[in-house]
Amino acid sequence: MLESLERLPDDPILGLAAACRADPNPNKVDLTIGIYMDEQGICPVFEAVKQAQQILMAQEVTKAYMPPAGDAAFNLGMQKLLLGEGSAVLADGRVGSIQTPGGCGALRIGAEIIQAAAPGTRVWVSDPTWPVHIPLLGSVGLQFETYRYYEPSDHSVNFDGMVADLKRAQAGEIVLLHGCCHNPCGADLSLTQWQTIANMAQQQGFIPFVDIAYQGLGDGLEQDAAGLRTLVDQLPEVIVAASCSKNMGLYRERTGLTLFVCKDADNAAALVSQAKVAARRVYSMPPAHGAIIAARILEDETLNALWQSELVAMCERINGLRAALVGKLNASTGRDFNFIQNEKGMFSFLGLSAEQAIRLRKEYGVYMLDSSRINVAGVNASNIDYLADAVAKVL
Ligand code: LMR
Numbered sequence: 001m002l003e004s005l006e007r008l009p010d011d012p013i014l015g016l017a018a019a020c021r022a023d024p025n026p027n028k029v030d031l032t033i034g035i036y037m038d039e040q041g042i043c044p045v046f047e048a049v050k051q052a053q054q055i056l057m058a059q060e061v062t063k064a065y066m067p068p069a070g071d072a073a074f075n076l077g078m079q080k081l082l083l084g085e086g087s088a089v090l091a092d093g094r095v096g097s098i099q100t101p102g103g104c105g106a107l108r109i110g111a112e113i114i115q116a117a118a119p120g121t122r123v124w125v126s127d128p129t130w131p132v133h134i135p136l137l138g139s140v141g142l143q144f145e146t147y148r149y150y151e152p153s154d155h156s157v158n159f160d161g162m163v164a165d166l167k168r169a170q171a172g173e174i175v176l177l178h179g180c181c182h183n184p185c186g187a188d189l190s191l192t193q194w195q196t197i198a199n200m201a202q203q204q205g206f207i208p209f210v211d212i213a214y215q216g217l218g219d220g221l222e223q224d225a226a227g228l229r230t231l232v233d234q235l236p237e238v239i240v241a242a243s244c245s246k247n248m249g250l251y252r253e254r255t256g257l258t259l260f261v262c263k264d265a266d267n268a269a270a271l272v273s274q275a276k277v278a279a280r281r282v283y284s285m286p287p288a289h290g291a292i293i294a295a296r297i298l299e300d301e302t303l304n305a306l307w308q309s310e311l312v313a314m315c316e317r318i319n320g321l322r323a324a325l326v327g328k329l330n331a332s333t334g335r336d337f338n339f340i341q342n343e344k345g346m347f348s349f350l351g352l353s354a355e356q357a358i359r360l361r362k363e364y365g366v367y368m369l370d371s372s373r374i375n376v377a378g379v380n381a382s383n384i385d386y387l388a389d390a391v392a393k394v395l
Contacts, residue, residue, distance in 0.1 A: 012131060016367055025365035029383045029390075031374040032367050034183065034346045035251060036314055039380045046249045048307035052296040056289070066285045068276040070099020070257075074291040077298030078257045082212065082225055082242055089232055089261050096268035098275045099286045102254040103213045103243030104136055109258040110209055110239045111137040112278035113271060114174055123174040123209070124166060126150070128371065130183045133176065133211070142174075150185040152351060155339035157187045163196065171205030174239075179212025180224035181345020184373040188218065188344050194227035198234045209239040216247040216311045217318065218344035236263050244294045246346070247311055253290025318346065321379045328388035333395050346375050356394040364390035 010018070017033040035043045069075065075097045079090060089095055100106040114121050123142050125133055126149035134144060145168075148161030169175055177197070182188055189197070201208055210228050218224045231238050240259040245251040258275060262268040279285065297303045322341050329337040329350075340348045352360070352372035360366040366387055368374045379387060 012369060016361075016369065019361075020365075020367040023365055023367075027383075027386055028365035028367065029378065029387050030367050031376075031378040031387075032369065034246070034375050036246065036249065036318075036346070036377045037375075037380070038317075039382075041378075041380060043251070044249065046307060046310050048297050048303050048310060049248060049250065049293055051306070052293040052300075052303055055296060056292055063288075066099070066288045066291075068098070068279045068285050069272060070286045071288070071291045071295050073295035073299055074099050074255075075257065077295050078242060079259060081215070081221065081298060082228065082240060082257075082259060083232060083261075084222070084225070084229055087229070087232070093265035094262050094268055095259060096262060096272040096275070097257050097259040098272060098279060099291050100241075100256040100258050100279070101283060101286050102245060102256040103211070103241055104132065104256070105254065105283070105286065106241035106243065106256040106258040107133070107136045107211060108140070108282065109275050109278055110241050111140045111142055112282070113239070113258075113260070113274055114209075115140045115142060116274055116278070118172060121172065121174055122170070123176055124169050124206070125176045126162075126178065126182070128184055129176070129178075130211075137176075145169075147175075150182075150187055150349075152349065155187065155343075155349070155351065157189060157193070159189070159193050159196075163200070166197070166200055166206070167204075169200075169204055169206040173206045174209045175201070175206050176209045176211060177227075179210045179215065179228045179240075180218040181214035181347070183213070183345070184347050184349065184369070184371060186340075186343030186345055186348040186376075189227055191226055191230065194230045198231050201231065201235050207237050207239065208235065209241070211241045213241075213243040214246050214345045215242065216308075217315055217346065220315075221247075221308065221311070232261050235261070237261060244290060248290075248294055248297065248307065250290040250294065253293070254287050255290030255294055318377050321376050321384075322348075324384060325376065325379055325388070328384050329391060332388040332392035335395070340376070346377050347373050348376060349373055350391065352391070352394065359394045360390055364393070366390045 020030045127146040147165035148158045151158040215224045238261040242257045244255040260271045297307045350372040354370040
């Protein structure tokens with residue numbers, strides 16, 4: 001029976017990252033998977049993480065299972081990080097959450113809850129969106145519709161198109177939004193635009209599902225959560241999927257959280273109970289290591305200050321790279337790449353065709369997704385000229 005299964009193509013992101021690793025070209029440039037890389041091309045461990053890890057090593061007395069909702073301190077720390085210390089919904093007890101295996105686990109648990117409440121619910125996703133959103137949410141049985149989002153011709157958010165499409169979102173349907181640092185395009189909504197979405201959700205009754213995997217990599221931890229908080233402050237129900245992969249560099253520790261803002265405290269407790277049962281049938285309980293480290297960083301003032309200073313430095317480096325890349329690409333190609341500087345987080349589209357992206361890979365060892373999405377953090381002083389020249393050649 002198993003022999004009937006065919007070999008599947010590699011994942012469009014992980015497969016390309018592996019192909020780049022295997023490429024012997026000494027000039028190769030890896031702009032594929034969304035991990036932060038430093039000047040040496042290494043994805044470093046935060047100093048705050050190392051220190052929290054040492055404390056954990058010294059204090060750890062057991063490797064017994066985590067509870068299905070995960071670490072309580074992590075849940076509380078993340079709720080405050082996402083919603084703000086003074087959040088009214090937190091004070092009202094209208095929030096429930098569970099720790100999950102990474103942001104993917106968070107999305108999956110969110111999807112399980114939606115499916116339990118209303119099987120086959122329609123989820124509106126941005127065009128484009130992170131390709132993994134579809135299998136992650138779709139595999140539980142949810143349906144999809146796209147809304148216009150990114151306008152390649154001028155590298156901006158097509159907000160009129162987005163609003164026109166979302167006018168068709170019905171009460172009880174889900175609208176998946178990128179909390180900040182849109183993946184793949186890097187073009188984010190303004191606060192005024194978030195407010196418009198909040199008004200529409202209020203009037204039409206659709207429920208926002210906010211995927212916020214990059215909090216702190218755009219304009220700062222607080223600023224990056226401002227859109228989410230605009231929704232949460234005004235709407236009865238919001239679902240959030242969060243991750244510590246990027247902002248704490250805990251990628252392989254699979255540290256995430258699904259959070260529900262609910263009508264009242266009873267409903268929040270009901271959703272946590274549902275999420276725990278969903279977790280039990282999918283993976284039982286989340287991993288401990290990353291969440292215990294993250295909890296320590298979130299609750300300890302000194303570690304928190306160290307972490308935030310490291311995050312700011314990381315963000316400043318990415319923004320510096322955006323500026324440098326604009327300068328180099330404008331000079332090498334004679335075209336206008338200034339849009340890269342207005343975009344946020346790790347990603348931007350270079351605006352190349354799939355054919356050009358494939359040529360860059362085959363002829364120059366410059367790896368980006370076929371959509372020409374680049375991970376800006378993969379650029380550094382030693383590859384930026386080579387990259388800009390290679391792009392000019394395929395253009
Ligand atoms: C990406 O988009 O490159 C990251 O979110 C990593 C992943 O799992 O795809």
